[in-house]
Amino acid sequence: MAALAQSSGVSDRSDGNIRIRVARKVFPAVGARVDQVVLRDVAFEVEPRSFLVMTGPSGCGKSTLLNIIAGLDRDFDGDIDLGPGRDRLTYIFQSPRLLPWRTVEENIALALPDGDPRHGKIAEMLDRVGLSPSANAYPERLSLGMQRRVALARGFILEPAILLMDEPFVSLDDPTAHSLRQLLMDLWRQHPTTVIFVTHDRAEAVQLGTRILRLAPGQASVIQDVRVELSPAERADKSAVAAEQARIFQPA
Amino acid sequence: MAPVLTQISSIPRVSNASSGWSKTLERLGWTLGSLLAFVALWHVTAIVLQNKYLPTPVAVFDVLLREAASGDLWHHIGATLARVAVAFVVSMFIGSAIGLALGTFRRADRFFDTWLILFLNLPALVTITLCYIWFGLSEAAAVTAVALNKIPNVAVNMREGARSLSRDLAEMAAVYKFGWWKTLRHVTLPQLAPFFAGSARSGLALVWKIVLVVEAFGRSSGVGYRLNIAFQEFDVTTILAYALGFIIIVQIIEFTILQPLQARVNAWRR
Ligand SMILES: Nc1ncnc2c1ncn2[C@@H]1O[C@H](COP(=O)(O)OP(=O)(O)O)[C@@H](O)[C@H]1O
Numbered sequence: 336m337a338a339l340a341q342s343s344g345v346s347d348r349s350d351g352n353i354r355i356r357v358a359r360k361v362f363p364a365v366g367a368r369v370d371q372v373v374l375r376d377v378a379f380e381v382e383p384r385s386f387l388v389m390t391g392p393s394g395c396g397k398s399t400l401l402n403i404i405a406g407l408d409r410d411f412d413g414d415i416d417l418g419p420g421r422d423r424l425t426y427i428f429q430s431p432r433l434l435p436w437r438t439v440e441e442n443i444a445l446a447l448p449d450g451d452p453r454h455g456k457i458a459e460m461l462d463r464v465g466l467s468p469s470a471n472a473y474p475e476r477l478s479l480g481m482q483r484r485v486a487l488a489r490g491f492i493l494e495p496a497i498l499l500m501d502e503p504f505v506s507l508d509d510p511t512a513h514s515l516r517q518l519l520m521d522l523w524r525q526h527p528t529t530v531i532f533v534t535h536d537r538a539e540a541v542q543l544g545t546r547i548l549r550l551a552p553g554q555a556s557v558i559q560d561v562r563v564e565l566s567p568a569e570r571a572d573k574s575a576v577a578a579e580q581a582r583i584f585q586p587a
Numbered sequence: 588m589a590p591v592l593t594q595i596s597s598i599p600r601v602s603n604a605s606s607g608w609s610k611t612l613e614r615l616g617w618t619l620g621s622l623l624a625f626v627a628l629w630h631v632t633a634i635v636l637q638n639k640y641l642p643t644p645v646a647v648f649d650v651l652l653r654e655a656a657s658g659d660l661w662h663h664i665g666a667t668l669a670r671v672a673v674a675f676v677v678s679m680f681i682g683s684a685i686g687l688a689l690g691t692f693r694r695a696d697r698f699f700d701t702w703l704i705l706f707l708n709l710p711a712l713v714t715i716t717l718c719y720i721w722f723g724l725s726e727a728a729a730v731t732a733v734a735l736n737k738i739p740n741v742a743v744n745m746r747e748g749a750r751s752l753s754r755d756l757a758e759m760a761a762v763y764k765f766g767w768w769k770t771l772r773h774v775t776l777p778q779l780a781p782f783f784a785g786s787a788r789s790g791l792a793l794v795w796k797i798v799l800v801v802e803a804f805g806r807s808s809g810v811g812y813r814l815n816i817a818f819q820e821f822d823v824t825t826i827l828a829y830a831l832g833f834i835i836i837v838q839i840i841e842f843t844i845l846q847p848l849q850a851r852v853n854a855w856r857r
């Protein structure tokens with residue numbers, strides 16, 4: 336993996352790429368548990384407006400890596416350069432993380448600065464994620480799937496330059512997940528954004544990503560970094576997705 | 588009078604408007620029925636025993652009305668209420684500040700935890716007598732004594748609240764650039780509200796009782812003072828009349844201020 340870290344470390348700094356280099360991330364010992372090295376030598380760059388999907392087995396450190404990229408976790412060896420979009424980063428967490436004491440609409444509105452013109456777009460966004468009837472409901476009265484859609488609406492309304500997403504469609508029923516993936520693709524094509532998307536669903540990875548990074552279990556490091564060679568039309572075609580999935584995830 | 592108080596305050600809180608009027612009426616019916624039964628039992632016992640230290644409810648109501656008409660009742664209850672209000676606000680404020688600080692800063696908590704336990708276990712009578720001895724028989728000493736009894740309670744409660752603040756939501760607020768004011772108002776305070784409401788309710792119950800003791804010891808107004816005089820005259824009727832008046836006022840405050848407040852704070856819950 337050192338080779339990969341080097342090869343991605345040489346490009347010049349004016350390309351607007353996001354540069355991620357985590358030499359080591361350790362969770363310190365708690366009680367009987369010893370120090371746990373979660374990430375080691377994870378280094379890659381993300382080109383502007385690309386859709387990078389990270390996959391890897393559960394517990395390999397994907398959420399930890401996103402937390403580091405988002406700047407929530409600064410306790411690691413390495414450095415993160417988010418490039419010009421650093422101030423317009425949005426993170427859609429693995430759990431919805433809504434404020435239970437604020438309505439759906441208020442939860443979305445709170446993500447926008449006061450007096451922002453985008454407040455006028457909340458209704459439209461609610462409509463796109465199919466939540467107009469629940470605009471005034473409190474999140475705990477909604478199903479998990481609906482809460483996830485609120486979280487997506489809250490992230491999308493900001494029209495971010497960098498969008499981090501941590502398994503946002505997990506535990507949704509198929510039609511909902513499908514329509515939300517479609518929504519994400521539409522939004523991404525309308526507002527080309529740099530996306531770093533985490534999932535362990537390989538079909539989803541192939542369908543959405545322009546590039547896939549596979550992380551190894553254990554002390555996660557990058558084991559594969561491939562481009563997804565699918566046109567937008569092919570992405571809607573199940574068999575094309577399956578063929579590309581077979582190509583990318585072939586047994587070593 | 589104790590059974591009446593428990594009966595009324597143990598009514599489950601209603602936060603859901605859809606549970607409807609019929610339920611409210613039914614509850615009211617039970618409360619009223621049990622109250623009437625209590626008064627009837629008291630009356631019969633008083634008639635049978637014919638003891639001057641157990642007056643009938645009718646006699647007690649008479650005294651209550653007489654004291655109300657003369658203005659004495661309002662004077663004393665007003666003085667007590669004022670002390671309760673000041674002591675309550677002061678102890679909620681200081682107790683919250685201490686509790687939040689301890690819940691946030693591990694070191695401070697480790698160090699001051701012992702002090703907190705010390706003050707929690709200090710008998711009310713000790714703080715009251717010491718305050719009067721050290722600061723004189725003044726209003727300030729009285730209120731300080733009450734607040735000192737209540738502050739450790741509030742602090743423990745609010746410390747629990749601060750410890751339970753969600754890290755997930757704090758991270759969310761950071762990513763979505765809430766800033767400190769939005770975070771405080773929409774993320775932090777709503778999480779602390781149940782702890783605050785809890786300490787407010789239990790706090791008021793405690794403050795009421797301690798204020799009476801403080802008044803009996805070293806004030807010349809208030810329900811506690813009046814009860815102490817009546818005690819010296821073995822005037823049970825007046826004692827019961829004031830106790831009754833007091834309970835009614837406390838319950839009115841509970842129903843018109845505290846419960847609606849709590850219902851509002853909890854409106855978002857499932
Ligand atoms: N705050 C933490 N403290 C200690 N260990 C943690 C913490 N967060 C995650 N871990 C551990 O780090 C590893 C990676 O976790 P995570 O990044 O959530 O994995 P993934 O998102 O890939 O499923 C897991 O073994 C997990 O137990």
Ligand SMILES: [Mg+2]
Nearest residue numbers: 397398429501
């Ligand atoms: Mg995860």
